[in-house]
Amino acid sequence: MAQLVAQKRVLLADLTGDSIRAMSGSMVAYQGQVEFKSAGMGGGGGFRAAIRQRVAGESISLMECTGHGRVHLAYQAQDVTVIGVQNDTVTVESEHVLAVTRDLQLDVQFAGLRGMTTGQGLATTKVSGSGQLAIVSDGPLIGLDVAPGQPVVVDPDAYVAGLGQLQMSLVSGVTWRSLVGEGGGEPFSLRFEGHGRVYIQPAER
Amino acid sequence: MIDGLGTASYDAQSLPADDNVNPYAFSIALAGEWFVSKGAMIAYYGNVDFAGVSQYASRASWVAARFSSPMYADEWVVASGQGKVVVADRGHDVNSYDLEDGNLTIKQANLLGFAPTLELKQSIVPGFVTLIGTGKFLASSNGPVIFVEPPFRADPEALLGWSDCPSPSQHYDHHWMAQSFMAGVQGMLGRESGEERQYDFTGAGTILLQSSEKLVVDAALLRTVESHTNLLDAQSAGALGQRLIARSQQGGR
Amino acid sequence: MTYEQVNSKVVRVPVTQSRPVLARRGSMLGYSGQVSFRPVAGQGQGVRSMVGAALAGESTAMMVTEGDGSVLYGFRGLYTTVVQLTGDSMVVEADRLLVHDAHLQTSIEMVGQGGVRQMARGAVTGQGLFTTRVSGQGTVVLLSHGGTFPIQLNGDTVGVDPQAYVAHTGALQVELKQSLGMRDLIGRGSGEAFQLHVSGHGVVHVQASEEKF
Structure with missing residues (x-):
């Protein structure tokens, strides 16, 4: 079984004859016999996936790394976090997915709520099944718990991932709207309610 | 899980x-x-x-x-x-x-x-x-912020702030300037690398430094610089405008 | 005369009359004492290195720092790695040199075995084959995006993304290779079409990013 280990800003992927999927172009070094080939979007395939890929752009295209050896993966010197998933689902902004082991399913949903508010993030990836997921973030991730009666509001540009039963809505109160037109800042924010956890990074995309 | x-x-x-x-x-x-x-x-x-x-x-x-x-x-x-x-x-x-x-x-x-x-x-x-x-x-x-004490000369791009000491004056490196004059390049306005001009701090106090930054042009900085051009008469303002246009066309910073 | 790592992004370098240093232009953050800066054109001597310097462009322009004092160096928030040379030599991608002792010998060279053609290809594709060989006894400071990590080689081979390659020491051969089976993928964004294959005995320094500067 391939093993993913995070070392600050580098992900070490040890392959034992199997394969992982990783963000295209994220290989910085490798040792051993490893082949790299384009894996498209990951998740599904066929016509629908092709259309999604077009819409969502190249930033989330994946490559398949197969063979025996160690691959060093990294993206823009960002922090790497490895998550173990067992029969569960994590929702990650697609540009933050660095690598997944082979038994995790990826379902890309382009232009979610966040994408519409910011026009930046175009795709969200649902990662489900069992295996390891490596995500990158600009600075260490900060987890913010959401519980009934304790919603959290986050900057769409700092939002990275979410898990649990979360409902997301836009904050568009009077005070927010009055800020629009003054340029920059957070004209809209994302409000999460329910039961779960939201992960943010200490930087705006 | x-x-x-x-x-x-x-x-x-x-x-x-x-x-x-x-x-x-x-x-x-x-x-x-x-x-x-x-x-x-x-x-x-x-x-x-x-x-x-x-x-x-x-x-x-x-x-x-x-x-x-x-x-x-x-x-x-x-x-x-x-x-x-x-x-x-x-x-x-x-x-x-x-x-x-x-x-x-x-x-x-x-x-x-x-x-x-x-x-x-x-x-x-x-x-x-x-x-x-x-x-x-x-x-x-x-x-991380680096704290230093005067006397000290700081690159304007690396300067984060200062406390207690008097406002800085500008220091021009004469070796650098002499070389540049001889080479006949780099006018007073325009391309600088940071070594020819520093902020000179004297007196007692603390200076805060950071690693130099890519220039962040915020709207406020633009307004600040623009407000300083009020010191110029119409003719000089026009001359400055032409030089700035030339610079933007060269694509320099 | 030791360089002090002030934090991950800044080094403090003592300068004396007898020990000037060479630094990347625009990297001086501040100084105390009586020091002055003087731009110098290119590195190394001879026609070949001049050609190299010209091809490598202005990004590697250096300056001499002379006098008596203490100087802080850093560049645009990039990480710094301090390396001690003890009579051996180090090959560094040309624009990743932040500062080094002026008495060290430097020469521009190309990594890879391809000679002029390879050189031209490197210049055209921007795959970063221009390197500076620094040798002697003294200190060298490297720049990287997010820091470097070493990969030790004992007779084996490592494939390195040219964008992530920073430097290497030891008896290593470096070749630029177009990855097998990659050709048909170019343009479809697997992103790993060109690789540096480094083999032999030594250490390769790699950064955790594909950002060039």
Whole structure:
């Protein structure tokens, strides 16, 4: 079984004859016999996936790394976090997915709520099944718990991932709207309610 | 089940109060008002409202007395209410500073927030603001802040701020200038690498430095520089305009 | 005369009359004492290195720091790695040199075995084959995006993304290779079409990013 280990800003992927999927172009070094080939979007395939890929752009295209050896993966010197998933689902902004082991399913949903508010993030990836997921973030991730009666509001540009039963809505109160037109800042924010956890990074995309 | 993400998670209670969450994010325990740089807020819990400084000043007259810099009013909001507000800046280091009946001048682009017990004024040095009084403020830096004492000469791009010492004067490196004159390149206006001109600090005090930055052109800096051109008469202003156009066409910075 | 790592992004360098240093232009953050800066054109001597310098462009322009004092160096928030040379030599991608002792010998060279054609290809594709060989006894400071990590080689081979390659020491051969089976993928964004194959005995320094500067 391939093993993913995070070392600050580098992900070490040890392959034992199997394969992982990783963000295209994220290989910085490798040792051993490893082949790299384009894996498209990951998740599904066929016509629908092709259309999604077009819409969502190249930033989330994946490559398949197969063979025996160690691959060093990294993206823009960002922090790497490895998550173990067992029969569960994590929702990650697609540009933050660095690598997944082979038994995790990826379902890309382009232009979610966040994408519409910011026009930046175009795709969200649902990662489900069992295996390891490596995500990158600009600075260490900060987890913010959401519980009934304790919603959290986050900057769409700092939002990275979410898990649990979360409902997301836009904050568009009077005070927010009055800020629009003054340029920059957070004209809209994302409000999460329910039961779960939201992960943010200490930087705006 | 999900594991491996449990290392740094918080809720509204366990989030630090007026302290760093990690080196790159700070959690303000809000009970009342704070001035926050627009765009610095990345998350909050609780009942918090955000309003533009000028808008807030129209219903709270003390704001105008505390924020005496119309130049930067558009870049700032007042956060009011009860809760925890997390601020960050491009993944840069974020530090809090406590002023006690003091004053500190800092690069406006790096100032992320300050308590309303402090007063903000524009510095004579373009792009810098001065905080006066007693209270807490937050500033970002590219890498940890380096503190040095005068006499010291600092690259303008690496200068984050200074405290207690007199405002700096400009120092030109004569070796560098001589070389440049001989080579017949690099006019007084335009391309600089940072080594020919420094801010010269003397006297007693503290200077704050960071690793140099890619130039961040904020709207306020543009307005500041533009306001200085009021010193010119129409003819010189026209000549300056032509030189600036030439520079932008060369694609230099 | 030791360089002090002030933090991950800044080094403090003592300068004396007898020990000037060479630094990347625009990297001086501040100084105390009586020091001055003087731009110098290119590195190394001879026609070949001049050609190299010209091809490598202005990004590697250096300056001399002379006098008596203490100087802080850093560049645009990039991470710094301090390396001690003890009579051996180090090959560094040309624009990743932040500062080094002026008495060290430097020469521009190309990594890879392809000679002029390879050189031209490197210049055209921007795959970063211009390197500076620094040798002697003294200190060298490297720049990287997010820091470097070393990969030790004991007779084996490592494939390195040319964008992530920073430097290497030891008896290593470096070849630029177009990855097998990659050709048809170019343009479809697997992103790993060109690789540096480094083999032999030594250490390769790699950064955790594909950002060039």
